[in-house]
Amino acid sequence: MDNKDITRRDFIQRVTLFGAAGIGAGSLLAACGGGEQPAATPSAETPTAAPEAPMAEESFTCMDTTGLTEQELAARTTLNYVDKSTMEGKQCDNCALWVAAAEGAQCGTCQTIKGPIHPLGYCDIWAAQTA
Ligand code: SF4
Known part of the structure; x- marks a missing residue:
């Protein structure tokens, strides 16, 4: 085994470890809600148009x-x-x-x-x- 092989093997092991760690971290983040934020959805608290004001007494007929x-x-x-x-x-x-x-x-x-x-x-x- 020469130094070049060890270095290559070491490199492959590190890449594998970092890759696994990266996938694990991504999965962990997704599982605990640390990933992307969900798209905003309308809710009951979404403001709607203001209710119409009562009609002025002068503006209607009976x-x-x-x-x-x-x-x-x-x-x-x-x-x-x-x-x-x-x-x-x-x-x-x-x-x-x-x-x-x-x-x-x-x-x-x-x-x-x-x-x-x-x-x-x-x-x-x-x-x-x-x-
Ligand atoms: S009697 Fe009836 S219509 Fe006449 S002023 Fe009074 S509320 Fe109005």
């Missing part, structure tokens, strides 16, 4: 009288219901006969006039709330 009878329509007209009050300090949402809109709805109702009622509306029988 004039859809679909389904009302002739008599109910006549009462609405006779009492001069309007979606926008022109009476200072008097509007449906501060009237004693006002029934607030259900959650998620914009138009309320009235204990006397049938159909959708605008919170800023008004009619001739407006009455101040008590208490």
Whole structure:
């Protein structure tokens, strides 16, 4: 055995050892999660579009009288219901006969006039709330 063979053998052993160590280290890293980071995936915490803000009271109407009878329509007209009050300090949402809109709805109702009622509306029988 000459020095050249020993050196070659030694070289091969070292390469083999380093190679095995490299593979072992890679496997070990992968097994304990030290490898590549997983691609980002959407989660429940991913921000989504903000919910829509409620519509301003001035920007919707409550004039859809679909389904009302002739008599109910006549009462609405006779009492001069309007979606926008022109009476200072008097509007449906501060009237004693006002029934607030259900959650998620914009138009309320009235204990006397049938159909959708605008919170800023008004009619001739407006009455101040008590208490
Ligand atoms: S009575 Fe007239 S003012 Fe009062 S809530 Fe009904 S519609 Fe509006």
